[in-house]
Structures are given as structure tokens and as C-alpha cells.
Amino acid sequence: MSTHRSTDAAPAPDRAEIEQIMTSRIAEFPDFPEPGVLFRDITPLLADGPAMRRVISYWxxxxxxxxxxxxGTEARGFVLGAPLAYELGVGFVPVRKAGKLPGFPRSVEYSLEYGTATVEISRDALPRGARTVIIDDLLATGGTAAATIELVRDFDAEVLAASFLIELEGLGGRERMPEVPISTVWSIPN
Incomplete structure (x- = not known):
């Protein structure tokens, strides 16, 4: 079982430092990908190694x-989940979009605002009873996270928590996962 690894790095930052990092390194693009949507881009954070390291430490x-x-869910959950797994000293399991995995992966279809989507995990990725945490970049309506939780539980694995880099408050994401503890690095009103 994992205990949080201690490294030679500085102690985990406090909430105020994280607020400053996130505020200054998340770019906003109004009306993308469609009018009325405010897209939050994590690319500036990912490009800033020291800031990203502080965020991972805090997370x-x-x-x-x-x-x-x-x-970690495709695709930004890969980018964020892998360094978290590394820091924690635990395994990383990718959740892919349909058709990206060979063999006979386990899958779950879920509803989106504009249709349906499917997420998959390799059939042998998780042992029964595995203690997991779900990671993604954004919690909005919660559909992908709820489907991922269902998929992980299909392995008879335990979901200890779901955690997100950013939460857009007020979109009902938490309500889709009432039985799972949820944590976020940064929450912002939508």
C-alpha cells in the first residue's frame, strides 16, 4: 500500500500558493469551442515545470x-495522473476512449450533453480489490468521471476518491458521484 512519498523537494505548498499558481497559469478562451463556453486551458501550467511540480506536490x-x-482518463488525465502516480509510488491505469485498446477491454457507455461516449480499460489492468483514485483535469457535469467510477468498480476495485485539477462549480458534477469523496486543486464558479 502506498503512503505518500517524501522527497527532497520543498514541503507541499499551501492553498494560497496554489490559488496564485492556478490563477496565473490557466488561460481562458471565451466562446471556445462554441459561443457561450469559457474554455480553461491548462497548457501554460503544464509548460511551467516549477509551477507544475508545486501543483503535483499539493495534489x-x-x-x-x-x-x-x-x-487517469484520456487525455489530460494521463498527463496529470502519471506524475501523481510517480510521486505516490503507485501504478497508473489509463482510461481510454472507445476503440483505442487492443483485445477485449472492459467498457462503459455514458450520456453526454450531445450524445453518448464510451470509456474503456484493458481487461487485466486492475486486480480485484485494488484501491484506486480517479484523476482528471476538469470536473464539470461529471459524466466521464461517473462512467470511470462505474468501470473501475466493474473490476471489483475500490474507488477511494475522485480528484480533479479544476472544478467548475454549479454544473452538478459532484451530484453524479454522491458516494465518492471528491477533492479538487482549484474550484471556480462557472
Whole structure:
């Protein structure tokens, strides 16, 4: 079982430092990908190595103890989940869009505002009873996260928590996962 790794790095930053980092390194693009949508781009954060390291350090400090696997959803959940798994010293399991995995992956179809989507995990990715945390970049309406939780539970694995870099408050994402503890690095009103 994992305990949070201690490294030679500085102690985890506090909430005020994280607020400053996130405010200054998340770009906003109004009316993208369609009118009325305010797109939050994490690329400036990803490009700033020291800031990203501080965010990962903080994020590890708010995750529950006992994690054995970080489960990251395609695609930004890969970018964020892999360094979290590395820092925690645990395995990383990618959740892919339909048709991206060979063999016979396990899958779950879920509803979107504009149709349906499917997420998949390799059939042998998680052992029964694995203690997992779900990671993604954004919690908005919660559809992808709820489907990922369902998929992980199909392995008879335990979902200790779901955690997100950014939460857009007021879009009902938390309500889609009432039985799972949720943490976020940065929450902003939508």
C-alpha cells in the first residue's frame, strides 16, 4: 500500500500558493469551442515545470492514504495522473476512449450533453480489490468521471476518491458521484 512519498523537494505548498499558481497559469478562451463556453486551458501550467511540480506536490497532499493505483482518463488525465502516480509510488491505469485498446477491454457507455461516449480499460489492468483514485483535469457535469467510477468498480476495485485539477462549480458534477469523496486543486464558479 502506498503512503505518500517524501522527497527532497520543498514541503507541499499551501492553498494560497496554489490559488496564485492556478490563477496565473490557466488561460481562458471565451466562446471556445462554441459561443457561450469559457474554455480553461491548462497548457501554460503544464509548460511551467516549477509551477507544475508545486501543483503535483499539493495534489498529492490532498489525496487519501492507501492508494494503489491512479486511474487517469484520456487525455489530460494521463498527463496529470502519471506524475501523481510517480510521486505516490503507485501504478497508473489509463482510461481510454472507445476503440483505442487492443483485445477485449472492459467498457462503459455514458450520456453526454450531445450524445453518448464510451470509456474503456484493458481487461487485466486492475486486480480485484485494488484501491484506486480517479484523476482528471476538469470536473464539470461529471459524466466521464461517473462512467470511470462505474468501470473501475466493474473490476471489483475500490474507488477511494475522485480528484480533479479544476472544478467548475454549479454544473452538478459532484451530484453524479454522491458516494465518492471528491477533492479538487482549484474550484471556480462557472
Amino acid at each position: 498529492c497532499s490532498i489525496l487519501p492514504e492507501g492508494i494503489e493505483y491512479v486511474v
